[in-house]
Amino acid sequence: MSKIKVMHCLGQLNTGGAETLVMNIFRHIERDKFEFDFLLFNDDKGFYDEEAKSLGANLHYTSSMGHTNIFKYIRSIIKILKDQNIDIVHSHMDWQGGLIVYAAYRAGVKKRIVHSHANQGMFKTSLLHRLLITINKYLIKRYATDCIACSQEAGESLFRQPFEVLINGIDIERFLNPNQEIINQLKQELNIQDTDIILGNVGSLSENKNQRFLIQILSKLDKKYKLVLVGDGSMKYELKQFSKELNVMDRVIFAGVRKEIPEIMQLFNIFLFPSKKEGLGIVAIEAQVSGVPCIVSKGIPNEIDMHIGMVSFEELDRNLWLKSIQCIEKIDFTKKDFNENNLYNIKYTVEQLCNIYSYLKC
Template sequence: MTNRVLHVFTAMNVGGAETMILNLYRAIDREKIQFDFLVHTEEIGYYEQEIIALGGRIFRLPYPRMRYLSSYQQQLFELFSQNQFSAVHSHAHFFSGFILKVAKKASIPIRVAHSHTTSDGQNASIFRQLYRSYMKRNLRKNVTHRFGCSVTAGESLFGKNVETNVLPNSFNLQAYEQTTAKKESKPVDSIVIGHVGRFETVKNHSFFLEIFYHFKRNYPQASAVLVGDGPEKNKLEDLIEKYQLQDSVNLLGIRSDIPAIMSTFDIFLFPSIYEGLGNVVIEAQAAGVPCLVSDTVPKEVDLAMNLVTFKRLTNGAEAWAEELTKLIVLKERPSWDERERKLKSFGYDVVENAKFLEKLYSGY
């Protein structure tokens, strides 16, 4: 008998958590475990076609607004009751408390809450504090397994001194063994400063462009490559024009060939405001690329290969540009054997993590 697991997301578009689950889905024994997905949008997500091809199903419910929460709860209970899910794995941060409360009521035996961030991005209003407190109580009462992509991410949702498993955002390591793709930036002989991430405020692309603007004064042939898409794309295009960087900043959109693109980077620049972990920094290290990262990113992202440098956001763009200049002279990079060994020792092998989840979802 195949155990069906329901993963709960807002949408199945390209993002750290969504990509991690798809990596696991590709690697897991699908004769034993099948993934289904509950999303809260009518828009077709980037990964939905592949999910269906792999044997998964997509369920849709309206986004859970407070005034319609009673109706949402009823629809959710019906979904749980009408399908024989072995497990519900929620990636909805604090709202996982509500999701898993309903899952318990529907007698679903395995109920997983998974934290992928260190912040919900909301203010600290009285209402928000009450909401978080209520959801944390529900998590304590209704969760059977707690996961975080990092220690810090787990603590932000479940609190300290609470038993939580760190499940690294694993991926196919072999994709990074041979990354010799043709450079996709211009000019072809330039230094390439790269970034991969959704175009949203937390990723701090505006600061990225300011840093690159200062860096380019010393390296006029330098170019920047930004992979991703999102609500701040128009703002980024305006900033590119403001800094007169139209000929040296390349927006590649959403891409599936990240290992090949990362192989063209000389430095991976990641000035996020906050992160659950920052999995793309792990991937950059897998490609052997030096990384300049904000100190708001959990230190667990550093795989001890002398590739990661942390810097305070408050240091300012010019100081960051100077740091980039120092990293450019870093010529010696770890071999693939060393990188593979480190990645496996830190738990980033998707094959091993898929085996772990097979046992968990099967109730072992």
């Protein structure tokens, strides 16, 4: 039997939540049954490019909607999909999925999936964006055969029709059994002492992720506290300057983009997640599985709480966060809290998605 050919549509194969989910699925799906290719709207090298190729994917590039006119954008997508004889288009471009599934319909693709990875409110930055989102919602309703969301909130913010929540599963075993040698190397590299209390955050350095808030909090804590920021982004320089202004630059560790997230999590005493809005926030799930208590903003969907007593939701108020940080204690964690049937296991996510992929609507 021939493989089912799936084209995943993403801006770039970097380390965001959507990209990490797709790569987790790619590593665990039966690759003798499914063939994954990627349609990318940025030809800069992405973090996962080489791994995707090593797993058998072809990477196709075209201009983003912001760098060409809408007609060329649609024609380019149609041509690539026709040339590659694609069975399923799976858009991870949030509201932009409307134009993608319209193009897929024009290309004769039978199954056209739009996946909401975010609360779409975070994209409504101008009147033009609000108009584009409204148009794309109409196109999704008309041309998508399936709608998927990482949380109830993310789905309700985009879809006008029924949708299915697909939990962003993780490789639980990888987080339960980190590499101690790598942990020791990271401690040495990042100059982390046993007496330090490490506050951690993983995500793009951006306005929405709100690391500036964490630097303000650090400035109110004594010198035994350090803040590790894992990731990169447009606000890196501004955050470094802000750290200098508040005289905490020696206690803020900019660790960059990392692939050793299970080991990085073991460095943290507390995981801090002050995002203004998130579709889900998979890193908070990774932190819990790693045994790290979390303080998260109320902009994070409730679905990230694994109900093992490790998550505290707080308003974005510095005094509240300071109090929580100073009061929280490391929670006793045992591996028995998780098993093969855990909802957040990537195996469950793959099984659910295979059921969606395997039924081709006519």
